[in-house]
Amino acid sequence: xxxxxxxxxxxxxxxxxxLMWKSTELPIGWIPxxxxxxxxxxxxxxxxxxxxxxxxxxxxxxxTSPPSRSTEPYMTPQTLKWFLLVAGSLTxxxxxxxxxxxxxxxxxxxxxxxxxxxxxxxxxxxxxxVFTPIAAFLFFEIALKKTLPKGFTEPLFYPLYDFFF
Amino acid sequence: xxxxxxxxxxxAITFEPLNLxxxxxxxxxxxxxxxxxxxxxxxxxxILLPMTFLVPPTSAVIFLAAIYYGAMYGGAISSIxxxxxxxxxxxxxxxDGRPLALKGLADKALVAAAAASFVGGTxxxxxxxxxxxxxxxxxxxxxxxxxxxxxxxxxxxxxGLGGDDIPKTLFSILIGLVLSTVGLDIISGQPRLIFGDxxxxxxxINFLVLAIGIYGIGEMxxxxxxxxxxxxxxxxxxxxxxxxxxxxxxxxxxxxxxxxSFLGYxxxxxxxxxxxxxxxxxxxxxxTMSKNPETYGKGNIDGVVAPEAANNAASTGSMLxxxxxxxxGSPTTxxxxxxxxxxxxxxxxxxxxxxxxxxxxxxxxxxxANVFALLINIGFIPAFIWVLKMPFTILAPIIFVLCVVGGxxxxxxxHDVWLMLIxxxxxxxxxxxxxxxxxxxxxxxxGPLAEPAMRQSLIGSHGDVMTFxxxxxxxxxxxxxxxxxVLPLLKxxxxxxxxxxxxxxx
Numbered sequence: 001x002x003x004x005x006x007x008x009x010x011x012x013x014x015x016x017x018x019l020m021w022k023s024t025e026l027p028i029g030w031i032p033x034x035x036x037x038x039x040x041x042x043x044x045x046x047x048x049x050x051x052x053x054x055x056x057x058x059x060x061x062x063x064t065s066p067p068s069r070s071t072e073p074y075m076t077p078q079t080l081k082w083f084l085l086v087a088g089s090l091t092x093x094x095x096x097x098x099x100x101x102x103x104x105x106x107x108x109x110x111x112x113x114x115x116x117x118x119x120x121x122x123x124x125x126x127x128x129x130v131f132t133p134i135a136a137f138l139f140f141e142i143a144l145k146k147t148l149p150k151g152f153t154e155p156l157f158y159p160l161y162d163f164f165f
Numbered sequence: 166x167x168x169x170x171x172x173x174x175x176x177a178i179t180f181e182p183l184n185l186x187x188x189x190x191x192x193x194x195x196x197x198x199x200x201x202x203x204x205x206x207x208x209x210x211x212i213l214l215p216m217t218f219l220v221p222p223t224s225a226v227i228f229l230a231a232i233y234y235g236a237m238y239g240g241a242i243s244s245i246x247x248x249x250x251x252x253x254x255x256x257x258x259x260x261d262g263r264p265l266a267l268k269g270l271a272d273k274a275l276v277a278a279a280a281a282s283f284v285g286g287t288x289x290x291x292x293x294x295x296x297x298x299x300x301x302x303x304x305x306x307x308x309x310x311x312x313x314x315x316x317x318x319x320x321x322x323x324x325g326l327g328g329d330d331i332p333k334t335l336f337s338i339l340i341g342l343v344l345s346t347v348g349l350d351i352i353s354g355q356p357r358l359i360f361g362d363x364x365x366x367x368x369x370i371n372f373l374v375l376a377i378g379i380y381g382i383g384e385m386x387x388x389x390x391x392x393x394x395x396x397x398x399x400x401x402x403x404x405x406x407x408x409x410x411x412x413x414x415x416x417x418x419x420x421x422x423x424x425x426s427f428l429g430y431x432x433x434x435x436x437x438x439x440x441x442x443x444x445x446x447x448x449x450x451x452x453t454m455s456k457n458p459e460t461y462g463k464g465n466i467d468g469v470v471a472p473e474a475a476n477n478a479a480s481t482g483s484m485l486x487x488x489x490x491x492x493x494g495s496p497t498t499x500x501x502x503x504x505x506x507x508x509x510x511x512x513x514x515x516x517x518x519x520x521x522x523x524x525x526x527x528x529x530x531x532x533x534a535n536v537f538a539l540l541i542n543i544g545f546i547p548a549f550i551w552v553l554k555m556p557f558t559i560l561a562p563i564i565f566v567l568c569v570v571g572g573x574x575x576x577x578x579x580h581d582v583w584l585m586l587i588x589x590x591x592x593x594x595x596x597x598x599x600x601x602x603x604x605x606x607x608x609x610x611x612g613p614l615a616e617p618a619m620r621q622s623l624i625g626s627h628g629d630v631m632t633f634x635x636x637x638x639x640x641x642x643x644x645x646x647x648x649x650x651v652l653p654l655l656k657x658x659x660x661x662x663x664x665x666x667x668x669x670x671x
Contacts, residue, residue, distance in 0.1 A: 005598050012336065019343055019358070026350060026357050032628065038350035041616050042358060045343045052336035065330055067598050074597065079390050086389060087590050090382070090565060094582055102570065110562050118558025132563065136570055144219050146574050 004074035005067040006060050013053035019046035085117060101150030103133045168298060175525030178223065179533050187220070187228040188530055192538045195235020200549045201560070202243045203388030205252025206236035206440075206480070207497045207603075211376040212564065214504050215571040222508035223523045226501065227530040230484070233497050234286065234534045237440065237477045238542045241278035241469070242549050245271055249391075254440040254476040257448040261461060261468025268464055272546075276411040277466050278473045279542045281422050285474030286535040288426040289433070289481035294528055297517070300489040304514035307490075309625065310633050312513075313618040314642035315492045316611050318649070319436035320604065325649030326435070326442055329601040341605035344370050345612025352620055365580025372503040372609045373575055374585045379602045381568035382589025385561050387596060392557055408543060414466075421451050421467045422474045429475030433482025439495025439603075440479035447475030481531060488524055489514055491614065496603040499610045507575065512614070 020043055027037030028044075036044075059065040075083065089112055096105035107129040115125040140146050142164050150157060178184060198209035209232045217225035240255030245262035258278060265274040307315075320338050324331060347358040348369025359366045415422075425447040432443035451471035452461045461468045483494025484501075491512030493499035505512050510520055517524050542549075572585040592602055626632035634640045 001598075004594075008595060008598055008600075012340075022358050022360070026353070026355055030628065036620065036623065038353045038355055038357060041619075042343050042346040045339050045346075049336055049339045049343065052332040052339065055332035056336070059332070065599075082389055083386060083593075086386060086561075087586075090569075090586060093565075094569060094579075094586055097569075097582070098579060106566050106569075109566065113562035113565075114559060118556060118562075120556070120559065124559065128559070128563070132566060136566070139216070139219075140570060140574060144216075144574070146218075146577060148570065148573065149579060 001067050001070035001072050001074050002060075005065070006057070009053050009056040009060060013050055013057070016046045016050035016053060020050065086113075089113060089117075097149050097151065099151045101153045102136065102148040103150065104153055106133050106136070168294060171298075171521060171525045172294060172529060174521070175527075175529030176532075178522055178526035179227065179529040183220065184224050184227050184526065184530065185533070187224050188231045188534050189537055189541075191228040191231025192235040192534055192541055195232035195237075196239040196242075196538065196542060196545075196549060197235075197552055198232065199236035199239020199251050199255070200242040200552055201239075201555075202247060202249040202251055202392065202553070203384060204564075205240060205254060206233045207252075207495075207500065208380045208384050209233075209236055210497050210500050211373070211380040212567050212571055214373060214376075214500060214507075215574045217504070218574070222505070222510060223526045225504070225508065226523065226527050229501055229504065230527055230530060231534040231537075233480055233501075234477070234531065235538050235541075237286075237480050238279060238282045238538045239549065240476070241282070241473055242275065242546075243553055245274045245278065245469070246550060246553055254444055254480075255472070256441065257444045257472035257476075258469055260448060260472075261463075261465050264462070264464035265466065265469065270464070272407055273411045273414070273466065274469050275546055276408055276543065277415055277418065277469050279539055280412060280415055281418070281425065281470040281473040282477045282542075283535060283539040284419075284422040285426040285429055285477035286481065286531070286538070288423065289430040289478035290528070290531045290535065292430055293481050293485055293531070296485060297489060297524070297528065300485065301514040301517040304490050307514070307638065308636075309618040309621040310636050310639040311642065312491070313615060313622055314633055314639040314646065315436065315486075315490055316615040316618070318642050318646040319492050319607065319611065321646035321649035322436050323601070323604045323607070325652040330599050331653050333598075333600045334604055337601050337604040338608045341375070341608025342612045342615070344375065344605075345372075345609045346616065351613070351617050363580065365578055365584075368576060368578075369613075370584065370609065371575055371581060372500070372606070373507075374572060374581045375588050375609050376500050376503070376606050377568050377572050378585040378588030379592040379606060381564060381571075382586060383592035383596065383602070385564055385568075386589065386593040389557065389561060415470070418467050418470045421454075421470045424450065424454070425471040425474030426478040429478030430482040432475070433479030433494055434485050436486055436492045436494055439483050439497070440476040443479030443482075444472035444476040447471040477535075484527075484531075487512070488516060488527070493607060493610065496606055499607045503610045506613075 023039040023043035023046060026039030028039040029037055031037050060068040063069050089109060093105045093109040096108065110129045110132060111125055114120050114128055140148055179188065195206065195209060198204045199206065210229050213232065217228055236252060237254060240251035241258045241262065243249055243251035244255040244258040245266050248259055248263040250256045250259050262274045265271065323334050323338065347366055349367065350357050356367060428447045428450060429443040432446055433440060448468060448471050451467050452458045455461065455467060483498045486492045486494045487498040487502050493502045502512050510516055510523065569582055572582045596602055622632055633643055
């Protein structure tokens with residue numbers, strides 16, 4: 001926990017510095033008669049972020065904040081396993097949406113999660129994997145008229161579009 | 166009597182078939198979301214906001230407000246049955262609700278929670294109706310400096326009353342504000358903070374991306390971690406006669422209910438405070454006022470009644486500044502406020518004159534939602550208990566899919582989905598280190614309103630900062646905000662002083 005607290009504060013301090021540097025692309029100073037320039041708001045706020053991070057680091061050194069005193073692990077092996085599996089499968093699903101579209105990626109994700117992480121029966125898994133995309137299609141594409149990304153599976157949907165529109 | 170006429174008009178809107186159906190649907194969804202451990206009103210509203218593009222704004226806000234309401238009722242169910250707060254707003258309900266359930270009095274606690282929620286909801290909606298117009302009238306006189314001062318006050322409330330680590334709270338506010346500046350500079354129109362020259366940043370970072378990231382994905386990751394262990398479920402038998410008997414037994418708690426309702430309502434009005442501190446405070450006050458405070462924490466029914474009345478009252482209270490001032494009173498109303506912007510309504514007092522149907526439809530729907538929430542809650546207690554048994558490994562993937570699709574729909578840009586994933590994961594990692602997340606969400610909603618307010622004030626005053634302090638209303642608000650900012654410092658100094666004294670005089 002103590003290490004994580006330090007690393008997070010440090011990473012966020014670096015991020016603040018990057019934001020400050022990035023803000024200087026627009027005037028950060030005071031324009032007479034007008035007030036702050038376009039970059040000023042993000043610049044000074046990022047400076048504030050940096051100061052907060054430094055404050056956290058001071059508290060880390062003096063061990064005055066609870067996480068900097070804690071000897072508990074930041075993540076137990078069990079937690080880490082679940083975190084990696086869940087966040088990993090989410091990343092893979094979002095990545096796959098670019099290629100095989102929502103209607104390919106979502107069922108795969110549901111099958112992986114419900115069957116292999118949740119250890120539920122194939123009946124439940126199958127029902128979810130089939131009905132979730134259908135519900136999503138009817139709700140978003142038909143009712144809301146917002147097309148979801150389909151990747152290379154797009155042509156498969158032409159007959160459906162013809163039917164509904 | 167102007168209010169009465171407007172309210173009747175509002176009821177006419179609420180009783181339109183579509184809106185009435187949405188109130189009932191919202192209450193049911195809210196009850197389920199509230200009952201589910203880990204999910205609260207803010208998660209439900211954030212994840213479901215993109216779905217409401219289907220209906221007109223008035224119906225959409227009625228639906229979301231009903232979810233907010235239902236979740237306040239529902240939160241008590243898992244607090245009592247599992248001992249895990251169904252939502253952060255129901256934390257205080259576990260203190261006495263759980264001991265009651267362990268004694269076999271779960272049904273008594275559930276009925277008390279529902280009745281208290283109803284009383285809290287009703288009192289606060291009446292207060293809301295009475296306060297709304299006068300406050301909106303006052304707010305009409307506000308210019309950009311006052312608006313900006315109010316926003317400073319909202320952030321100061323987090324620092325002063327939030328109770329989280331101060332540098333981390335400030336950091337959370339600041340990062341939310343900085344993220345809100347990404348996109349095109351509102352005054353000069355120049356692009357700024359376009360990371361890596363990605364075109365996706367030109368339209369800015371939609372608050373929903375952060376809200377769904379944190380309250381959808383981040384919250385799920387958090388709940389998966391917390392819910393690894395097995396939980397013990399209490400048994401509750403519910404019968405009609407039992408409900409009546411339990412209601413009769415609540416006579417002695419009426420005073421506590423009323424106290425909780427008023428306290429919750431006024432805490433809810435405070436910008437950013439919301440239902441969680443409201444319910445905790447009500448619990449504290451009820452305990453202090455009680456003749457036998459030692460029974461609290463061991464299953465005193467007043468310990469369930471006070472926070473439950475307060476959290477419902479606070480949820481209504483927090484809508485008052487959202488509607489009249491354009492400043493959200495809680496994280497959930499921050500998302501509703503963001504929703505108003507998406508629906509094309511300008512938040513602030515002008516909504517009352519420009520969109521009276523929206524405002525009064527919403528207010529009237531709260532009365533109706535309250536009644537339905539009570540009936541559905543008490544009538545279907547067994548159904549909600551069944552929900553608690555639903556395995557999380559089925560619920561979680563469905564919510565993840567909803568988050569991904571819901572994150573995509575508002576802008577139809579995969580860029581936002583990736584950002585949402587990053588926010589969710591980083592938010593989860595930061596939350597584990599006690600970084601509060603609500604201030605960042607509030608900040609990203611208020612940022613696009615705060616920056617122009619500040620810069621317009623300064624352009625109006627030719628760059629004179631004193632404009633925020635010299636105008637009477639803005640000056641007063643700034644002074645209160647300043648007090649709230651230094652409050653924790655004073656507390657810390659006092660604590661250190663008394664410790665030193667204790668060490669000095671053994």
